Amino acid sequence: MAELVLEAYENDFWKDVDNRKTWDQIIPGDLRNTKPVTLTKDVIGQFARLIGDDNPLYTDEEFAKTTPYGGIIAPPSIHIVLMFACTDVTDWMRSPGTINCGQSWFYNIPARPGDTITMRGSALDKFIKKERLFAIHENVFTNQHSQVVCTGRGWTIRPV
C-alpha cells in the first residue's frame, strides 16, 4: 500500500480546476474516487507538528506507551489530511473558493502507525440558501481490519 508522503501531492489547486465537479454536477450519493493510504510514524509526527498539536502522544513512543493507548496514535484530527490524501486532483473538495462552514466527526478507534486507511466519501445533500450554493459531504474512514476509525460530515459553500 502507498505510504502517505505529504510532499508528493500537487499543491496548485488551480491545475485541474476544469476537471472537478461544479455544484450543478455534484450528485448526492455518488461515491467520490478514493484510494487507500498507509500512515507511517513519520507522517503522523509531521502532521501533528504542522497543525500545531504538540502532545507527545503522537511523537514519543516511550511516553505513548505509558498512556491507555499503549503506543503512538495519530491525532483524532488526522481525518483533516486523510480527506485530501485519499482523493485525487479532480476531487471537488479541492475547488478553489470552497468555503468550509463547519464539520462534525465521531471517533471510533484511533489510527496507528502502519495502518492503511480507506475512505468512503460522497455528497449527502446539496441546497441553496440565501443565494449560496451548499454541499454537505460525508465520509467514513476504516483501517485494514475494516474497523471504523472515524466518520464525519462537513458543510461547504461551493464556488460560483
Added chain:
Amino acid sequence: MTVQAEFEAIEAGAEITGRPFTVTRETIADFALGSLDFNPLHFDDNYMKESFGKTQFKGVIMHGMQNFAVITRTLTDWLLPKGGYHRRLETRWLTPVYLGDTITVTATVQRKLVTDGSRWVVFDIAVTNQDGVRVAAGEAMAEFADAFPGAPVN
C-alpha cells in the same frame, strides 16, 4: 485514580482553557502542507479581493479546520491524564480568522451522563479571538469507559 473516580471528580460548569494560537503566514503554510488543503483562500492576497457570491473577505483566512485542530489539542491534553477518550467534535465557523489573529479555545463541561455501557462528558466549545469575538462554536463529547476504546487490538 480510577477512570470512574476521574469521571466523578469532573464538575458541570468546569472550564478548560486551551493555549492561545496566533495565525501567521507560516502557520497557514504549515497547516496547508499538513492537511494537503492548498485552497487559495489561505494564500492569495489578490484572489481574496474578489467577491465570493455573497461572501467578502478582508484578506487571506486561516483554514477553518485549524480551529478543529486547536480544539482537539485542548481536549486531548486535558483528557489523556484522566483516561478520557475524545469521541466527538461538532463545530461551525462563525466568522473568518485572519492573519495576526490569536484564537483561544474554551471547553465548558455542559453535562455528564451515565449510560448502560459507559460514562460521558458533553462540552460546549467556544473559540474566541483577541477581541473576544466568537469565531467558532460547537459541542464535544468524551467517554470515560472502563475498557479504554483506543487500546491496541492485538
